[in-house]
Amino acid sequence: MIDMAEQMGISTFKERDRYGLSLTLGGGETKLLELTGAFNVFAARGVYRQPTPLVEVKDSNGNLIYKWQDTGGIKAMDEGVAFLISDILSDDGARSAVFGLGSLLNIPGHQVAVKTGTTDDKRDNYAIGYTPSIVAGSWVGNNNNEEMNPNVASGITGASPIWNRFMKEFLTGKENEKFEAPKNVKKIEVDELTGLLPQEGFGTRNEWFLQDTEPTARSDWYQRIEVCKIDGRIANDGCKDADETDTNTFIKITAELPEWQSSVDAWVKENYDEDRYFPPQMRSRLEFDGDSVSNKDDVNVEIIELDEGDKVYLHFRLSVEVSAYNDVEVVRIYMDGQKMTDDESAPYGYNFELPASAIGKHEFEAVATDDDGNKGSKKVNLEVVGYAR
Numbered sequence: 001m002i003d004m005a006e007q008m009g010i011s012t013f014k015e016r017d018r019y020g021l022s023l024t025l026g027g028g029e030t031k032l033l034e035l036t037g038a039f040n041v042f043a044a045r046g047v048y049r050q051p052t053p054l055v056e057v058k059d060s061n062g063n064l065i066y067k068w069q070d071t072g073g074i075k076a077m078d079e080g081v082a083f084l085i086s087d088i089l090s091d092d093g094a095r096s097a098v099f100g101l102g103s104l105l106n107i108p109g110h111q112v113a114v115k116t117g118t119t120d121d122k123r124d125n126y127a128i129g130y131t132p133s134i135v136a137g138s139w140v141g142n143n144n145n146e147e148m149n150p151n152v153a154s155g156i157t158g159a160s161p162i163w164n165r166f167m168k169e170f171l172t173g174k175e176n177e178k179f180e181a182p183k184n185v186k187k188i189e190v191d192e193l194t195g196l197l198p199q200e201g202f203g204t205r206n207e208w209f210l211q212d213t214e215p216t217a218r219s220d221w222y223q224r225i226e227v228c229k230i231d232g233r234i235a236n237d238g239c240k241d242a243d244e245t246d247t248n249t250f251i252k253i254t255a256e257l258p259e260w261q262s263s264v265d266a267w268v269k270e271n272y273d274e275d276r277y278f279p280p281q282m283r284s285r286l287e288f289d290g291d292s293v294s295n296k297d298d299v300n301v302e303i304i305e306l307d308e309g310d311k312v313y314l315h316f317r318l319s320v321e322v323s324a325y326n327d328v329e330v331v332r333i334y335m336d337g338q339k340m341t342d343d344e345s346a347p348y349g350y351n352f353e354l355p356a357s358a359i360g361k362h363e364f365e366a367v368a369t370d371d372d373g374n375k376g377s378k379k380v381n382l383e384v385v386g387y388a389r
Helices: 002-007 021-027 030-042 079-089 160-171 237-241 258-271
Strands: 056-058 065-067 113-118 126-131 136-140 184-189 204-210 222-228 247-251 299-303 316-322 328-335 338-343 346-355 360-370 375-384
Touching: 030 079, 030 113, 030 126, 030 136, 079 113, 079 184, 079 204, 126 160, 136 160, 258 316, 258 346, 299 360, 316 328, 316 360, 316 375, 328 346, 338 346
Parallel strands: 299 375
Antiparallel strands: 056 065, 113 126, 126 136, 184 204, 222 247, 299 316, 316 346, 328 338, 328 360, 360 375
């Protein structure tokens, strides 16, 4: 990673043992001119040219003393990779969830790639953007490195307005230059959510890929599950014999590591909050006598994907499933006997955001009540161990 940065003109990563994976998110000091020059590599199809303050020098009589000559630069990265970065950074729709459509990062009538960045404690704020012909970088901060006012130092309110005004002025009256796709990339239709091959019945989008890196399979996030019509849980034999089942497609957004899953589930709940993103893990507890349910007053509760004694992080989701004949009225979540929430809509559970003082062992309980007043509960003892790493 540092080797690549140096090929792109960054000179400040000298003490290599200081840096870890956070360097990918900006965890290293840079100079604005060098960082702007590095972004020019994307604009120039992977070629690095050292920034120069002088293009031409003439004496008082108009005689040419110096003129910058383009030597062709140095190949720093594959032009296909450079194009993919430019395509991503110029996609106004892709960043709309954070910045909104038509934000200050968008220059009407022109394809412009742009990236913002903010360091810890709001000490630095950057906006660097480019077309195939021009790259501009802006920085906002205090010269003494003090923290800035957080209200004026976000990705869109700090350096971005300065960058936007310059780019608008520079591009006024100029033709729109588009980033041209090189021969070693191709655009294919992929699944809108996962970026893998399209899934029948779900949305799609078109994406660029380097040759031989395009997806070749569908995502295993999609799961076809036969469920009991009455309670929505995985169908048991009784549900099947009574012909009370449906087969539905669910989407399980799966974490890269198992220990991250509860944190991923918390994010999914905050951003999607739909049953189909929480495939049932619990098998139906309904009992049938012929075609009729015989245990209509039972309320069965399970705490999902967490077993007795498991370790969880300070920020995690406690997911709950209920198998009941009647509609569930409310699921109450408790920690050490203290009620944390009343959840009245599926998927049930609670996103815990605990302080560091909560590290240790705790008892968690879920109590479900149906609309006839019947109750069921489940307890589990978990160890809170700190923040996710």
